[in-house]
Amino acid sequence: xxxxxxxxxxxxxxxxxxxxxxxxxxxxxxxxxxxxxxxxxxxxxxxxxxxxxxxxxxxxxxxxxxxxxxxxxxxxxxxxxxxxxxxxxxxxxxxxxxxxxxxxxxxxxxxxxxxxxxxxxxxxxxxxxxxxxxxxxxxxxxxxxxxxxxxxxxxxxxxxxxxx
Amino acid sequence: xxxxxxxxxxxxxxxxxxxxxxxxxxxxxxxxxxxxxxxxxxxxxxxxxxxxxxxxxxxxxxxxxxxxxxxxxxxxxxxxxxxxxxxxxxxxxxxxxxxxxxxxxxxxxxxxxxxxxxxxxxxxxxxxxxxxxxxxxxxxxxxxxxxxxxxxxxxxxxxxxxxxxxxxxxxxxxxxxxxxxxxxxxxxxxxxxxxxxxxxxxxxxxxxxxxxxxxxxxxxxxxxxxxxxxxxxxxxxxxxxxxxxxxxxxxxxxxxxxxxxxxxxxxxxxxxxxxxxxxxxxxxxxxxxxx
Numbered sequence: 391x392x393x394x395x396x397x398x399x400x401x402x403x404x405x406x407x408x409x410x411x412x413x414x415x416x417x418x419x420x421x422x423x424x425x426x427x428x429x430x431x432x433x434x435x436x437x438x439x440x441x442x443x444x445x446x447x448x449x450x451x452x453x454x455x456x457x458x459x460x461x462x463x464x465x466x467x468x469x470x471x472x473x474x475x476x477x478x479x480x481x482x483x484x485x486x487x488x489x490x491x492x493x494x495x496x497x498x499x500x501x502x503x504x505x506x507x508x509x510x511x512x513x514x515x516x517x518x519x520x521x522x523x524x525x526x527x528x529x530x531x532x533x534x535x536x537x538x539x540x541x542x543x544x545x546x547x548x549x550x551x552x553x554x
Numbered sequence: 555x556x557x558x559x560x561x562x563x564x565x566x567x568x569x570x571x572x573x574x575x576x577x578x579x580x581x582x583x584x585x586x587x588x589x590x591x592x593x594x595x596x597x598x599x600x601x602x603x604x605x606x607x608x609x610x611x612x613x614x615x616x617x618x619x620x621x622x623x624x625x626x627x628x629x630x631x632x633x634x635x636x637x638x639x640x641x642x643x644x645x646x647x648x649x650x651x652x653x654x655x656x657x658x659x660x661x662x663x664x665x666x667x668x669x670x671x672x673x674x675x676x677x678x679x680x681x682x683x684x685x686x687x688x689x690x691x692x693x694x695x696x697x698x699x700x701x702x703x704x705x706x707x708x709x710x711x712x713x714x715x716x717x718x719x720x721x722x723x724x725x726x727x728x729x730x731x732x733x734x735x736x737x738x739x740x741x742x743x744x745x746x747x748x749x750x751x752x753x754x755x756x757x758x759x760x761x762x763x764x765x766x767x768x769x770x771x772x773x774x775x776x777x778x779x780x781x782x783x784x785x786x787x788x789x790x791x792x793x794x795x796x797x798x799x800x801x802x803x804x805x806x807x808x809x810x811x812x813x814x815x816x817x818x819x820x821x822x823x824x825x826x827x828x829x830x831x832x833x834x835x836x837x838x839x840x841x842x843x844x845x
């Protein structure tokens with residue numbers, strides 16, 4: 391049972407104020423998003439409309455701590471069929487950003503950030519890779535493009551933030 | 555026409571056949587792809603945890619393209635989508651743009667609106683057009699059947715890709731395939747997502763997503779599945795064996811890049827287009843194109 395006095399009515403505004411989350415309050419629960427979601431079809435616990443409803447109800451901790459929010463494949467099918475321009479893919483990105491700030495990001499996201507800060511790309515480019523490239527007549531690629539460390543620092547926002 | 559080539563993370567390391575064939579196709583069409591060895595990641599992998607940082611990284615690439623006054627041409631659909639979306643955000647949300655500018659300034663870069671971001675296949679369709687492309691074809695691939703896979707970020711969100719093709723009823727890749735004389739088949743799982751975006755979070759789920767298309771095409775029997783994105787390639791080609799094992803079945807669905815099909819029709823040899831590097835090879839096609 392959901393007790394409304396245990397909900398956080400401000401949560402939806404927090405999501406709406408996060409880039410990408412603006413559309414959350416226009417949802418009228420038609421479930422076109424859920425109907426078109428391949429992830430949801432194969433894994434029924436993942437239901438875009440349900441995530442939206444829980445957010446609108448203010449189930450802050452339940453939404454942010456749910457491992458399900460990390461299953462979106464970002465295919466944008468939901469956004470294409472939404473009659474209300476909710477843009478669920480982007481709403482969920484906003485929610486995931488809030489979850490990351492609250493310390494709920496899966497460890498892999500933190501590892502990704504560290505990797506990008508260090509080498510500017512997901513896959514390492516070393517001598518071996520460049521040799522393979524030049525054998526095929528392809529130009530060299532820089533191993534560690536400049537700027538990434540400065541943009542990201544060592545660990546970008548994936549670290550939990552203290553509650554203000 | 556020139557474009558700044560955006561290779562991203564995966565293509566220059568794992569998908570050299572895609573890069574080779576794209577470069578050959580560009581050369582045959584008289585398009586110059588300019589290299590910038592310092593372009594790294596597009597920002598996509600950071601988006602879920604920290605979209606502000608992802609936006610700065612995308613803006614960095616956009617700023618480098620602006621400096622050279624070139625459109626940004628990406629081979630990976632996720633890169634193309636992320637960069638185009640970033641440009642869209644920066645052009646429509648002044649507050650986010652100001653925050654990005656502040657973080658770009660210490661790097662000696664500044665964002666200038668108007669940088670065009672194009673997936674390579676869209677770039678050639680728009681710059682050369684179907685007539686020009688048809689004129690570049692030297693070898694007919696008549697009799698071969700390809701299943702186009704549009705994937706997601708090639709066309710979506712349509713708000714960002716701006717009417718180039720209809721994500722609900724796409725036709726651009728089929729058009730490219732038909733220009734070679736080959737058949738572009740229509741099939742039920744045409745619009746399925748490959749599951750690549752879920753691979754890191756839930757491997758089993760990702761495999762089940764990719765399996766739907768592989769099972770259908772395996773039964774239909776096509777020359778190859780034709781992809782335009784390295785992540786789709788990872789799922790359909792790289793994971794094909796694993797998926798077959800998981801389903802306790804046998805799968806044999808050759809996977810090629812659309813650029814390899816175009817390259818063959820333009821008269822390049824399978825070798826020049828890196829077909830040796832394809833793991834599930836379209837043997838009949840390769841044989842037919844070897845003189």
